[in-house]
Amino acid sequence: MKLDLDAKSAGYLLDKLREEKPLVQCITNYVSMDIMANCLLAIGASPAMVHCAEEAADFQKIASALLINVGTLSTEWVAGMKMAAGAANILQKPWVLDPVAAGATPFRTETIVYLAKLRPWVIRGNASEIMALAGAAGATRGVDSTAESSEAVELGKQLALDLRTIVAVSGKVDYVTDGTRVLEVHHGTPMLQKITATGCTLTALIAAFVSCAQDDPLVATAHAMAMFGLAGEIAEQVCEKEVVAANGPGAVRVQLIDALYTLDRSDLYTHYDVVEQMLDSPSDVSDA
Template identity: 50%
Template sequence: MELITGVWQSLKAVRERAPLVHNITNYVVMNNTANALLAVGASPAMVHAREEVAEFTAISQALVVNIGTLSPDWVDGMRLAVHAARQRQVPWVLDPVGAGATRYRTATATELARHAPAVIRGNASEVLAVAGEAGATKGVDSTHSSEASLDAARQLASRLGTVVAVTGKTDYVTDGERMVAVDNGHALMARVTGMGCTASALVGAFLAVESDAVLAAARALAVLGLAGELAAEQSKGPGSLQMHLLDALHTLDEATVRARVRMR
């Protein structure tokens, strides 16, 4: 029950403080990510230019680095933003989208992972790839269950001194010692592009109001999963799910959180 109470407390804090979340993310999901952050109560920004990323990170409450659509200029911007985040003690999230699919993508993810992200959020195959194990992906989709990467997630978290969140049918969050499982979510969410990217963005928002990265990540994933369940109850398919998901994030209340969040 204490875990569930904390979900509402963090969601309420996001709504009250409206933290500025700086996203260096991919072309595919910018609109989805920004709208989800707005719906949950945060303030999103999508800033990528090398000339301003460091300055913008310095005024943000969290940074989210998503490698979905890589280019050399964007990778340079990511490095500058991460350096600024570490200097200013701004918590940051790494989303290693598609790690394991190509050498460039995997190398970029593993390089950034060494620069003290508060949370690495990925699917099982991405986490396995960043951990240096056999993490082949099907494009950006996982070919492994979240359970299959738990040992690698624990080891990666311990080695890097970070928190690793593995998302799938059940989401798992670990710092190498503690482990929280989140059972909320709906299968239809996997039919909407960028849902994992949205998860990473929400983790950033919750990190801005919660200093314990394990709890921040688990609570953010619970909120998104529950919103997905509520949206699926009203949706005929993935198109309407996107609309109802934003509404659910915006209207989620304490009673629903207490009754329906499933964490252990």
């Protein structure tokens, strides 16, 4: 079933996730594990951090989706990542790749390129990461992006076509593309960047939502980004109303989890801002 690009369809997807409670196997960096597991639980999914080569593939049998995030990379973990991605492909389970800090070191970039060619359903990164992965000259600066997301869109479209995947570029505006269509997500707040691993967590939510809408991973990804960004906006608004406590990333992190937990159709109907770019088809790029 194809999803529509509106609040009603996003609400439908949210309800579906809460009904299906997808079990998302997360092979992710150490920094992200606490917030990622809590946000998956809050939105209604079920997290399982299972990474080692001895069981990473086996676990896919009972999982609904797979997230691979290369944040705190090591050789041992790469083995588990490859096993899990291979199993997901065989079992036709959706899996999503987060290319954290692509371009930062040769080992990291090589690992990400290898994984990206294993056919993830979605790749989500910031502009620097997507540009580095796409082979652009833009050097990455750790996990924070030094480039605007709009700069990465053209490279992201090319990458999506080359790898036959969906590329999501986080930034002030988020872009989601399959190489042909480009969706713009106008949600979120700069405060989310002051909280560690919110990008990582978003990628895990994408895996959860895509598992509930396998016929339309493009729009499911945009919905996931809109809902996560909206939860961030709500969290910040709640904190601004507090009279006693300071209003900073510590408090917003707590409220982000609660906003994901309480998020419902009325929130989406009040504010949902995802649009499709009206662009010509990229006739000058080849679908190699």
